[in-house]
Amino acid sequence: MMRDITLGQYYPVQSPIHKLDPRTKLFGTVILIAALFVADNIFCYILAAAAVFAVIAASRVPVRHILKGLKPVLFLLIFSVIFNLFLTDGKVLVQFWIFKITREGILRSLLMAVRLIFLVMGTSLLTFTTTPNQLTDGLEKGLGFLKVIRIPVHEFAMIMSIALRFIPILVEETDRIMKAQTARGADFESGGLIKRGKAMIPLLVPLFISAFRRAADLAxxxxxxxxxxxxxxxxxxxxxxxxxxxxxxxxxxAFLGADIALRVLL
Amino acid sequence: MGIIKAEDLSYNYIKLGEDEKTEEVSEAVRNVSIDIHAGEFVAILGHNGSGKSTLAKHMNALLLPTEGTIWIDGRDSRDEDALLAIRQTAGMVFQNPDNQIVAGVVEEDVGFGPENMGVPTEEIWERVDRSLEAVGMTAYRKSSPNRLSGGQKQRVAIAGVMAMEPKCIVLDEPTAMLDPGGRREVIRTVRELNRKKGITVILITHYMEEVIHADRIYVMDEGQVAMEGTPEEIFTQVERLKELRLDVPQVTELAYGLRKRGVPLSPCILDEEQLVKEILEVRAGNVHNA
Known part of the structure; x- marks a missing residue:
């Protein structure tokens, strides 16, 4: 049960994208973000769309699975579309009360939505095809140059990988303490927010003590x-x-170059 | 001089009193002198708080003596330049199997020690292969440690130490958190390493059943070495062991009682099978030559 929880969103299939070095994938994500911010006309977006869908196809992660990852950002998406739709000046198409929809507004909100969608799809593709441990390794090595300015990259990476190892252990421990406290009459399930919050104290105190002890032992x-x-x-x-x-x-x-060329030339 | 030699070793814990000003000194280890030879299987017995774990941590330079000296393969533990060499010579396995496994995959955890020592990549793989083989965990090399049983986790921890190619392994109550099956598994692994690979083993425990096969036993009490000798010499002194608050196994106690009443049993009986066998022999009239 608890010990089997998978961390992150890794989608375990064999694919050329899964096999790439995590640094390559990290760099690719950065390139995609850059390209999406450089893009300002329809051709740039077509290019970006082609690139993202090509990578998705190569990764063998189902498109439906990736689209599910858009759910948490749906609110942000709608929010930015509405703002861009009503607050952009230009040639008025429809007007009612104080709201007006302009041609530029429609275009801009559409592009904004597309930009956000590709951004989320591209970055979640990174976590779908890379295990947390690979990601940590990639960050350690890829950001190794930061050591020159005294940023403890190795230590951060070590902290991250130890955290990944201990999360399931602590989840299991939480479960155990919860049961032990329930057996002694603790009630975690009823009452309002504040009462429930207070009920967490007998859970959190032993959990923290145990976590510190584990940390000392591990060190x-x-x-x-x-x-x-x-x-x-x-x-x-x-x-x-x-x-x-x-x-x-x-x-x-080449993709980034083409993207910039499309913006400058068109 | 043996591979681990301590001379008049003392260690004091200092803790602040209730008013946070006065210091209370508690002597965890007092004037301990031990000498352990290469290839030996030595057990250190003692009840909780007898100082046995504190002593063990000196063998890996995790603690430095307050007074006296300890040499690990001829190196003084206070010599800071020798620190890594000492930790490489005397590997250490701890009580809680979860809290000593660093990586999320078994083979990566076994490779952790050699990585820290700066061993080249190809050799790390060879060492990992050999160590997993030695503890019989090769089949689980790609598993997550979270899916293993307690005994298996301790075997992984032992493999992690073996990969550093130490001369000596110090096991600090490695079985205290395991079920009886896991306990046997770990002890068998350790014995095999001792016999087949000639690794010096120092086993710290309070389970007497685990030390029957040791070459030599030190019994600790109140920070001092209270008894020293072979298992036979130690286990025949049942009353003294009880004084030292050690749980004498029930069979041993029973055999001791019977012997005192004149039943001719051998002086050191540690498991039921042996007792049953000897009692049957006595009944059959073959008087033991004890």
Whole structure:
């Protein structure tokens, strides 16, 4: 049950996109974001749409599954469409009371919606095709240059991967404490927001104490196994670019170039 | 000099009193001198709070002695430059299996130690293969540790230490949180490493059943070594062990009682089977040569 929860949204299928180096995928996401913000005419969007759908097809993640990921941003989407629709000046098409809809408004809100949709689809594609651990590794290595300005990249990555390992353990522990407290008469289910909030205290206090104890134990175990930060550390599974990654980089840069060209020329 | 040698080792915990000004010093370990030889299987027995875990943490330089000295393979634990070498020589397995596994995949966790030591990638893989093989966990190498049983997790933890290729493994109550099946599993693994690979094993525990096969036993009480000897020498002193608040196994106690009443049993009986066998022998009239 609880110990089987999968973290993140990883969609486990075999595909060329799944096999890419996480750094490549991270870079691709950044390129897509950049391209969508550069885009300002219909051709740029067609290009972006073609690119996103091509990657989705290659990833073997069903489009329906990806569209489901749009649900949480639906509100934001509607919000921005309405604002752009009513608040853009231009040639008035329809007018009632104080509201007016302009030709520019329709165009702009449409483009804004498309931009947001592709943004969410592109970034969720990253999490669908990359496990949290790969993502952590990719961030550690990909952002390694930040070490020069004293940002502890390795430490952050280590914190993230340990958090990922301990989340299921702590979820299980929460479950256990909850049952133990329920057995002693604690009530987590009735009452208003404030009463329920207060009811969490007998759950959170033991959970925090246990989490701190685990942290102390783990720190000691890591020290005992010669952990001394990122210096001089080697990797059992180092990230290595393959031919597919190199080709991807070329394609991605060509895509960004084409996008910019379309904006400048048209 | 043995692989681990302590001389007059003392360790004090200092804690603040209620008013947060006065310091209370509690002596966890007092004047302990031990000498453990390469290849030995040594058990350290003691009830809770006897100082056995504190002593164990000195063998890995996780704690440094307040007084006295401990040498690990000839290196003084206070020598900061030797710290990593010491931790590599004497690997340590802890009580809680969940709190010592770092990675989310078994094989990656086993590779954690060698990664920290800066071992080249190909060699890490070889070491991981060998270590998982040695503890019999190769089949689970791609699993998440969360799906393993307690005994399996401890075997992974042992493999993690083995991958550092230590000369000696210190196990600090590795079975305290396991069920009887898991306990046997871990002890069997440790014994095999000792016999087949010649690894020095220091097993800290309060379960006497686990130390029957040890070469030598130290019994600790109130921070001091109270008894020292072979299992036979230790287990024949049932009354002394009870004084030291150790749970003598029921069969041992029964055998001890019978022996005191004149039933000719061997002096060191630690499991039911052995007792039943000897009682049957006595009934059959073959008087034991005890």
């Amino acid at each position: 000691q175990a890591m020290e005992a196994r010669c952990y001394h930060g990122g210096d001089g550390r080697t990797k059992m599974k180092p990230l290595r670019y393959r031919a597919a990654d190199r080709i991807s980089y070329v394609v991605m840069l």
